[in-house]
Amino acid sequence: MKKIYLFLTITAFAGLLFTACQDGTTTSNGENDTHAQTVSDISDVYSLPDLPYEYNSLEPHIDARTMEIHHSRHHQGYINNFNKAISGTPLENMDIEDILGSVSQHSVAVRNNGGGHYNHELYWSILSPDGGGSPSGELAEAINSAFESFQNFKDQLQTAGTTQFGSGWAWLIVNQNGDLQVTQTPNQDNPLMDVSTVRGTPILGVDVWEHAYYLHYQNKRGDYLKAFWNVVNWDEVAARYSAAKR
Numbered sequence: 001m002k003k004i005y006l007f008l009t010i011t012a013f014a015g016l017l018f019t020a021c022q023d024g025t026t027t028s029n030g031e032n033d034t035h036a037q038t039v040s041d042i043s044d045v046y047s048l049p050d051l052p053y054e055y056n057s058l059e060p061h062i063d064a065r066t067m068e069i070h071h072s073r074h075h076q077g078y079i080n081n082f083n084k085a086i087s088g089t090p091l092e093n094m095d096i097e098d099i100l101g102s103v104s105q106h107s108v109a110v111r112n113n114g115g116g117h118y119n120h121e122l123y124w125s126i127l128s129p130d131g132g133g134s135p136s137g138e139l140a141e142a143i144n145s146a147f148e149s150f151q152n153f154k155d156q157l158q159t160a161g162t163t164q165f166g167s168g169w170a171w172l173i174v175n176q177n178g179d180l181q182v183t184q185t186p187n188q189d190n191p192l193m194d195v196s197t198v199r200g201t202p203i204l205g206v207d208v209w210e211h212a213y214y215l216h217y218q219n220k221r222g223d224y225l226k227a228f229w230n231v232v233n234w235d236e237v238a239a240r241y242s243a244a245k246r
């Protein structure tokens with residue numbers, strides 16, 4: 001009788017554990033993973049950066065609910081799964097730029113979630129409630145030189161964002177010749193990656209995944225991209241340009 005009771009207890013416990021794991025669905029892109037944070041032996045090399053502004057401070061251009069979910073759920077999910085993917089491997093001790101630069105040699109989880117973390121950290125940094133307007137100084141000169149005008153550059157980035165099929169990003173990069181260039185990547189790829197068709201250092205990135213805009217703009221990705229210009233932190237883009245040119 002005792003044996004039967006013990007068997008039933010173990011079976012019930014295993015069932016509960018299985019159910020709990022189902023709640024923390026782990027996907028390769030980290031969209032819904034809530035599990036990794038509670039597993040003690042997972043690396044914690046990367047953590048969610050605080051935003052230098054409030055979730056509601058980019059309104060009406062990007063709404064507070066979108067910002068909150070995007071930052072606290074989506075970005076956190078990429079970080080959880082990136083930590084899990086590199087845990088116990090030599091990648092724990094590599095710079096993320098070097099990991100992404102050799103991403104063809106790593107797992108799909110490293111590509112999707114390492115890219116997801118890098119891309120979102122960049123995206124938050126080039127947004128500001130005090131943003132908008134146009135760049136000045138060396139960056140403005142470089143944009144005029146590469147694209148003939150600031151408006152032409154904006155048109156090219158808008159086109160890159162709207163024509164990216166499905167989820168992805170539109171970028172302003174310093175390419176391998178040291179010139180500014182607009183490009184686009186699918187999923188959480190970026191131009192640092194050795195799998196990217198066009199390579200370079202991203203200095204501005206705009207997220208065109210639906211999670212970045214759908215609550216407020218629904219299917220109107222173009223409207224989100226137009227509004228994006230009102231919150232671009234050009235000082236940060238200029239600093240990234242200077243760093244990339246060095």
Ligand SMILES: [Fe+2]
Pocket residue numbers: 070074120207209211212
């Ligand atoms: Fe995103």
